Amino acid sequence: MPTHKLLLLPGDGIGPEVSAEVEKVLDRLAADGSARFEVERGLVGGCAIDAHGVPVSDADVARAAAADAVLLGAVGGPKWDGVPYEIRPEAGLLRLRKDLGLFANLRPAICHAALADASSLKRELVEGLDILIVRELTGGVYFGEPKEIVDLGNGQKRGIDTQVYDTYEIERIARVAFELARLRTGRVTSSEKRNVMKSGVLWHQTVTALHARDYSDVELKHELADALGMKLVQAPKRFDVIVTDNLFGDMLSDVAAMLTGSLGMLPSASLGEADPVSGRRRALYEPVHGSAPDIAGRGVANPLAMIGSLAMALRYSLDMAAEADRLERAISSALDAGHRTADLARPGETAISTSQMGDAVVAALSASA
Ligand code: NAI
Ligand code: MG
Numbered sequence: 001m002p003t004h005k006l007l008l009l010p011g012d013g014i015g016p017e018v019s020a021e022v023e024k025v026l027d028r029l030a031a032d033g034s035a036r037f038e039v040e041r042g043l044v045g046g047c048a049i050d051a052h053g054v055p056v057s058d059a060d061v062a063r064a065a066a067a068d069a070v071l072l073g074a075v076g077g078p079k080w081d082g083v084p085y086e087i088r089p090e091a092g093l094l095r096l097r098k099d100l101g102l103f104a105n106l107r108p109a110i111c112h113a114a115l116a117d118a119s120s121l122k123r124e125l126v127e128g129l130d131i132l133i134v135r136e137l138t139g140g141v142y143f144g145e146p147k148e149i150v151d152l153g154n155g156q157k158r159g160i161d162t163q164v165y166d167t168y169e170i171e172r173i174a175r176v177a178f179e180l181a182r183l184r185t186g187r188v189t190s191s192e193k194r195n196v197m198k199s200g201v202l203w204h205q206t207v208t209a210l211h212a213r214d215y216s217d218v219e220l221k222h223e224l225a226d227a228l229g230m231k232l233v234q235a236p237k238r239f240d241v242i243v244t245d246n247l248f249g250d251m252l253s254d255v256a257a258m259l260t261g262s263l264g265m266l267p268s269a270s271l272g273e274a275d276p277v278s279g280r281r282r283a284l285y286e287p288v289h290g291s292a293p294d295i296a297g298r299g300v301a302n303p304l305a306m307i308g309s310l311a312m313a314l315r316y317s318l319d320m321a322a323e324a325d326r327l328e329r330a331i332s333s334a335l336d337a338g339h340r341t342a343d344l345a346r347p348g349e350t351a352i353s354t355s356q357m358g359d360a361v362v363a364a365l366s367a368s369a
Contacts, residue, residue: 011044014295021357046076046089064284072096098138105269109130118261118262121233133242135250163245186218187240188219193225204222207222285309299353
C-alpha cells in the first residue's frame with residue numbers, strides 16, 4: 001500500500017477548524033485501508049508571522065516542495081493588518097505558489113442538486129452543473145513588465161500593466177486542460193480576446209496547434225472571453241473544461257463560483273510542472289474562501305470546500321481517483337441528507353457545526369466502504 005506524504009498548513013481564522021475535518025476524513029480513508037498518509041504540519045500566514053516573523057519559513061517551503069500534496073486552510077485576519085506589506089499573511093501563500101511553480105489553478109464549479117436553489121440562477125440552469133476552470137496563474141498582466149505608474153509631468157499620470165505570454169506558458173497550461181478533459185467528458189473551451197489583443201492571437205494559435213498535434217481526441221472550442229462570460233450565466237451546463245489566462249480566469253472563475261451557491265463549498269487546486277522522470281507534480285490544494293474572521297473560533301464554518309480540496313488532491317496528486325469520487329459522493333450524500341452549516345441553511349432550517357458536518361461526511365464515507 002502506498003504511503004502519501006501530505007503537508008497540512010491550517011493557517012489562520014477558520015483554517016484550523018476546517019483542517020481538523022480534513023484530518024478526520026484522512027483517518028477514515030486510512031482506516032478503510034485505501035492508503036497510508038504521513039501528515040506533517042506547518043505554519044503559513046499570520047500564525048507563521050507570530051512564530052517566525054515571516055509568513056512562511058524556508059523550512060516549510062522545503063517541506064511543501066517535498067510533499068506529494070500540500071493542503072492549505074486559509075491565511076490572514078485583522079490581527080495582522082498592520083504588518084509590513086512584504087511579510088503580510090498573503091505573502092506566505094504567494095511565496096508558496098511562486099517557489100513551487102504552481103502555474104495551473106483549477107477551480108471546479110459543481111452545483112449539488114440539494115443546493116441548486118442557493119444559486120443566483122434558476123435551478124434548471126445549474127442543477128447538475130460540473131465545470132472546471134483552468135486558469136493560468138503565474139503569467140499575464142498580473143506579472144508582465146513594465147508595470148508602473150509614470151508621472152507625465154503635465155499634471156497627468158499613466159498607469160501601465162503589460163500582458164505578456166510566451167508560447168511555453170500557453171502550451172503548458174493548455175496541456176493541463178487537455179489532460180484533465182480526458183479524465184472528464186473530453187471537451188475544452190479556450191478563451192482569450194484575439195480580436196483586440198496580440199497575446200490573445202498567440203494564445204489562440206498555440207492552443208490550436210497543440211490540439212492538432214497531441215490532443216485531437218479532445219473536442220476544442222474557442223470563445224472570446226466577454227462572450228464566454230455571457231454564456232456562463234446563460235447556459236453554463238454546455239461547458240466542461242475552460243482554459244484561460246490569469247486575468248480572464250480570475251473573473252470567470254468567480255462568475256462560475258456564484259452559479260453554485262456558497263463560498264464555503266468551493267475547492268481549488270494549483271499545480272506545477274510534471275517532473276520528467278517521476279511524473280509527479282508539485283501541488284497545493286485549498287478552499288477558495290479566506291480565513292473568515294467574522295465567524296472564526298465559533299465552530300460554524302462550512303468544511304466542505306476544504307474536504308473537497310482533499311478530494312482534488314486524491315484525484316490529481318495521489319492517484320486515488322476512485323477514492324476521490326467516493327469522497328465527493330459522500331459530500332453529496334451529506335447534503336442530500338439535509339445537513340447544512342449556517343452558510344447553507346435557509347430560513348427555518350437548523351444549522352449544524354463544522355465538526356458535525358465533518359462527521360456527516362465521514363459517516364457517508366463509512367456507509368460506502
Ligand atoms: P472570506 O472568504 O474569508 O469571507 C467572506 C465571507 O464568506 C465571510 O462572511 C465569511 O464568514 C464567509 N465564509 C468564508 N468561508 C466560509 C466557510 N467555509 N463557511 C462559512 N462561511 C464562510 O473573505 P474576506 O472576509 O474578504 O477575507 C478575510 C481574510 O481572509 C482576509 O484577511 C483576507 O485577506 C483573507 N483571505 C485569504 C484567502 C486565502 O487564504 N486563500 C483568500 C481570500 C481572503
Ligand atoms: Mg479573485
